[in-house]
Amino acid sequence: MKKISWIIMMLLACAVALYGWALVFIPEVVNNSAMQHHFTERPVPMYLHFTFGPLALAIGGLQFLGAFRARKPAIHRWIGRIYVASCLLSGVGGLFLALGTDQGGVAMAGFLGLAIAWIVTTSFGYADARARRFDTHREWMIRSFALTLAAVTLRIYLPLFLGGFGMAFSEAYPIIAFLCWVPNLIVAEVVIARKRRPGALQPAA
Secondary structure (H helix, E strand, O other): OOHHHHHHHHHHHHHHHHHHHHHHHOHHHHHOOOOHHHHHHOHHHHHHHHHHHHHHHHHHHHHHOHHHHHHOHHHHHHHHHHHHHHHHHHHHHHHHHHHOOOOOHHHHHHHHHHHHHHHHHHHHHHHHHHOOOHHHHHHHHHHHHHHHOHHHHHHHHHHHHHHHOOOOHHHHHHHHHHHOOHHHHHHHHHHHHHHOOOOOOOOOO
16 A cells, blocks of 8 residues: 555544544533434444544554564554454444434435444454464454454445535435445455565555
8 A cells, every 4th residue: 555545544534533533522522422322222322332443443453564564563463453453342332323324214224334344354354363364354454353344434425415515314314334345345445456466566565
């Protein structure tokens, strides 16, 4: 990954992570947000999702630094364990939030698919690391972090659809429920395919 791309990715990821933590830890933020009633009505999945999802966002990109991984393999492994636990906890929270959404069946299907895909890709990546299948481990973690970044793409698409396209939230949200993660996964597959080419540099995940 090019340095400038990594920097942009991390800046966006950290910005969204800070917003997520603000919802959890700063009452004034959540009280003035549209998600206040969700924290009241479904506190456990909301706190799981918005506490651990931002942690996965904030640390996941570090695993793509090849030099860091080579020089500090023990730290790489510990960050990886924290990342996996964060994804699984946030994913379970997201699963229950998707099942309880009030935005209709399409939105539920989109976010349910995201939660399941996130849990599955992360679990497969961890299992391959434990089995020392590092090539496939890296591929699964590329997919996992692409899905983690759905939190970023969702927050890019929402103002674009609402403000730029003038769509109502009820119209935009079901579309974004798929758009925030399916293209991310497609990009991940393209990256993986390129890494598999003979002579290609190995990913730094």
